[in-house]
Amino acid sequence: MGSLNALDLSSVDTVNQLSPSSQPEALESWESFRQFWKAGNYEVGKRLGSTKQDGKYQLCVHPMFLHSNATSHKWVFGAIAELVDNAIDEVQNGATFVYIDKISNPRDGSPALLIQDDGGGMDREAVRRCMSFGFSDKQSKHAIGQYGNGFKTGCMRLGADVIVFTRNMKNRTLTQSIGLLSYTFLRQMGYERIVVPMVDYEFKSSTNTFGPILEHGKEQFASNLSMLLKWSPYGTEEELLQQFENIGHHGTRMVIYNLWLNNDGAMELDFDSDHEDIYINGHPKICKGGDSTKSSFHQHIANRYHYSLRAYLSILYWRLPQCFNVILRGTIVQHHNIVSDLKFPEIILYKPHQTGNTEVVVVTTIGFVKDAPNLGIEGYCIYHRNRLILPFWLGRKVTTGSVGRGVEGVLEANFVEPTHNKQEFEKTCLFQKLDDRLKQMKDEYWRLHCELIGYKAVRKTGLTPWQDFVVPKRKRSAKSGTGSQQGSNMKRKELTPPETDANHYGKSQPVVKRVENQMEDSRIRILMVENKRLQSKALDLEKQDKELNMKVQQLRIELQNAQHEYTLLLQESRSLPFNWLDYLL
Known part of the structure; x- marks a missing residue:
């Protein structure tokens, strides 16, 4: 797969061996299908099915799959998030930014979406895996991507076509590649399998320029280049190569064009309402x-x-x-921490029961929305591996009336798995238990704190205690009785909600005075969690420091080798009959 210049995602055939369908239906007007949810009306040729090669049958991946695969994104921002995830994962390769902007298609002036990062880029094999389906080399537990499908679904949900420019340094060899994944090209040409025209270049130190890699000959390279020039926004090879000037030494640049229209015939993405936003x-x-x-x-x-x-x-x-x-x-984009929106926050530790010996502790921060507890804003922001999966999720809402109104929470649930579009979690038993626990947290928090935002206190008996709450234990009084009955009474007293603990607070105390101790406990818990977070961050920084020191040592060795090689070359040049270096000096 990695050795092909023109990538056929369903077999090892090259573009020159593939012929477009002779079906006249395949050449119908493409403009009539610019609306995303209608673009799947693809006329399938009669030859679609399996092909036989070397006595073995191979399934074909029809171009219609590009569209049907992208329908997993019901929300256009979810598609953009997939592409931003890829840039975030490149932090381990030195990425410092991801850039998102509107540009103009130079061929017709229509809007196009640019997404670019300065990560490590992709070598020839990596870019072919990126264009293929199901390949993923992100094995790290910290990586967001894992299914090898986000690039295809994200790009094809945003527009009909995407062209990728990537530059990479590997084994001291600098290469750059261009690939085109074009639904327009495949439909207009009537192909019955997915073909991706690609060209590669390698830096030649002798000429100080990039030259084409002709692994399959000049004819093959010219064929792929001609398709890129015909179907991409850039009509000359010079314009194509000029895009790498914006990348620098390494990175990836994607241009998504022929952006989809909504059901009203207007472009889905609005670039005009706010020139700093989309x-x-x-x-x-x-x-x-x-x-x-x-x-x-x-x-x-x-x-x-x-x-x-x-x-x-x-x-x-x-x-x-x-x-x-x-x-x-x-x-x-300024990062926004949901916790900063909360007032009267509480920290709750939840330990889900799951198979295996690994103990999981989920830290949930819950509180009322600042300045807007009565606006109906509520729900949990649930993250997975640092990535938001469910924003302001309400879950199963069983209670009625004002219970839970204005209560927000935030947590990272790494013990449950998201769906491949990262917009939901798999509906497993573990997730159902999490759903039930979060609902209980919200209802209990409301009953214990609703009077702080002007609602009447809920004095309900028989409340289920918060088993996961980290509450500092009170000292046992010297006058207390002994025996099992005494221990039972003490336990019940410790878990009594503040509203009903009249003996401890006094009936005539103001509301604010009655919750002072509770708020102090909350601050202690917040400091404990913050301390753990800072310790974890310190360990990460220490690890990064070690990695950077190793990288510095490696670069010093490479520099010494380069200086030694330079000295040898200089000595060799001086031994020549006529020394051009001395002449120039």
Whole structure:
């Protein structure tokens, strides 16, 4: 697979061996299918099925699969997030930014979406795996991607075509590759299998320029290049190669063009409403004006992330790597921590029961929404491996009335697995138990704290105690009785909700005074969790420091080798009959 210049995702045939379908239906007007949810109306030829090669049958991957595979993204921002995830995973290869912007297609002036990072880039084999289905070399537990499908689903959900430019240094060899994944090309040409035109270049130190890699001959290279020039936004090889000037020494640049239209015939992505943001065109949650209460609700991030890419990207990761920026339309996206939106926060530790010996502890921070507890904003932001999967998720809402109103929470649930589009979790027993536990947390928090935001205190008996709460134990009184009955009474007293513990607080104490001890306990728990987080961060920094020291040592060795090689070459040049170096000096 990695040795092909033109990648056929269903067999080892090259482009020259493939012929387009002779079906006239395949050449129908492409413009009539620019709406994403109608673009799957692809006329399948009669020859679609399996092919026989070397006595073995091989299944064909029809171009229609590009569209059907992309329908896993019901939400266009979810597709962009997949591509940003790939850039985040490149932090281990030196990436410091991912850049997202609108550019113009130089062929017809239509809007195109640019996504670029300065990571390690891809060598010839890696870019072919990227263009193929199901390949993934992200085995690290810290990597976000794992299925090898995000690039295809993300790009094809945003537009009909994408061209990829990538530059990589491997084994002291600098290469750059260009690949085209084009639904338009495949449909218009009537292909019945997915073909990806690709060309590769290698840096020649003798000429100080990039030269083509002709592994399969000049004719094969010229065939792939001609398809790139015909179907990409760039009409000459010079324009193609000029794109690498924006990449630098290493990185990847993607241009997604022929962007999809919505059901009303307008472009799905709105680049004009805010020149520092990208909106979803015509989204129903976009504020249309109104009174101040509605305006506060619409301006809250729980509402804005639905239609504003900047708002969504600001909460997409729980923690952004140090020295890494997400840049949207020329302006850095400021990271937004959901915990900072909470008042009267509590820390709850939840230990899910699962098979295996690994003990899992899930830290959940829960509280009321600042300045907007009565606006109906509530829910949990649930992350997986630092990536937001469910934003402001309500779960099963069984209670009625105002119970749970204005309660938000945030947690990282790495013990449950997300679906491949990273917009939901697999509906397993573990996730169902998490759902039940989070609902219980929210209801209990409301009953214990609702009077702090103006609601009548709930004095309900028989409440289920919070088994997972980390509560500092009270000292046993010297006057207390002995025996099992005494221990039982002490345990019940420790778990009594503050509203009903009249003996401890006194009936006539103000509400704020009654919760002072509780807030102090909350602050202690927050400091404990923050201390653990800082310890973990210190360990990560120590590990990074060791890795950087090793890299410095490696670079010093390479520098010494290069200096030694330079000395040898200089001595060799001086031994020549006529020394051009002395002449120039």
